[in-house]
Amino acid sequence: MDTAVEDWLLDELGADTDVADLEQRYTRLKTGRQVAISVVRSRLAALRGQPSTVNVSGVVSVSYAETVKAYERQLAALISGEPPAPDDPADDDTDDDGFGVIQLVERPRR
Numbered sequence: 001m002d003t004a005v006e007d008w009l010l011d012e013l014g015a016d017t018d019v020a021d022l023e024q025r026y027t028r029l030k031t032g033r034q035v036a037i038s039v040v041r042s043r044l045a046a047l048r049g050q051p052s053t054v055n056v057s058g059v060v061s062v063s064y065a066e067t068v069k070a071y072e073r074q075l076a077a078l079i080s081g082e083p084p085a086p087d088d089p090a091d092d093d094t095d096d097d098g099f100g101v102i103q104l105v106e107r108p109r110r
Helices: 003-013 019-029 032-048 065-080
Strands: 053-056 060-063
Touching: 003 019, 003 032, 019 032, 032 065
Parallel strands: none
Antiparallel strands: 053 060
């Protein structure tokens, strides 16, 4: 894992993320995006395994529902390819060298 991928992962996952764990996952998964998805899935699973709200009458009330939703949104964005990772494969469909072809078809008259 190079420094660009490590920086991207720390930006996505937080600066307090264990770099040794990221390197181990990168060795196994081969891409920064897959590492980020794996970490977010692990965090989401850990939150889902705990009670979503804790209430002590008159003292404290804590809810993790919004945190779960935030992790779900982050996971969906990572799976869809946003934000781009430094080691993502290049998209060959965006070549500006060629031109597109459009077929025009006559619509039936009414």
